[in-house]
Amino acid sequence: MTAMVDVVVPSLGEDVSTVMLVAWLVEPGGASVEGEPLFEVETDKAVFEVEAEVTGTLAEVLAGAGAVVPPGAVVGRIRAA
Numbered sequence: 001m002t003a004m005v006d007v008v009v010p011s012l013g014e015d016v017s018t019v020m021l022v023a024w025l026v027e028p029g030g031a032s033v034e035g036e037p038l039f040e041v042e043t044d045k046a047v048f049e050v051e052a053e054v055t056g057t058l059a060e061v062l063a064g065a066g067a068v069v070p071p072g073a074v075v076g077r078i079r080a081a
Helices: none
Strands: 004-008 019-024 037-042 047-051 056-061 074-080
Touching: 004 056, 037 074
Parallel strands: none
Antiparallel strands: 004 074, 019 037, 037 047, 056 074
16 A cells, blocks of 8 residues: 655745745656655745655645645645655
C-alpha cells in the first residue's frame, strides 16, 4: 500500500500570514520528484517555488491557482513512490 503525503505551504517568514497559490508546476497524475519545483506561491514581496518533499505522483490538488491560503495549509496530496 502506498502512502499519501500532504503537500503543505511552507512558512515563508514571520510577517507572512497568507500566500496566493500562483500555479501548479505538476499536473494531477504527474510525477513529483523530491527537491524539484511542485508549485509557486506569491507573497506581497515575491514569488517562490515550493519543492516536492517526496517522490511520487501528484494525486490530488486541494487548492488551485488563485487560492489564498495560510502557511501550513494542505494544498495537495502526493502518492509516495
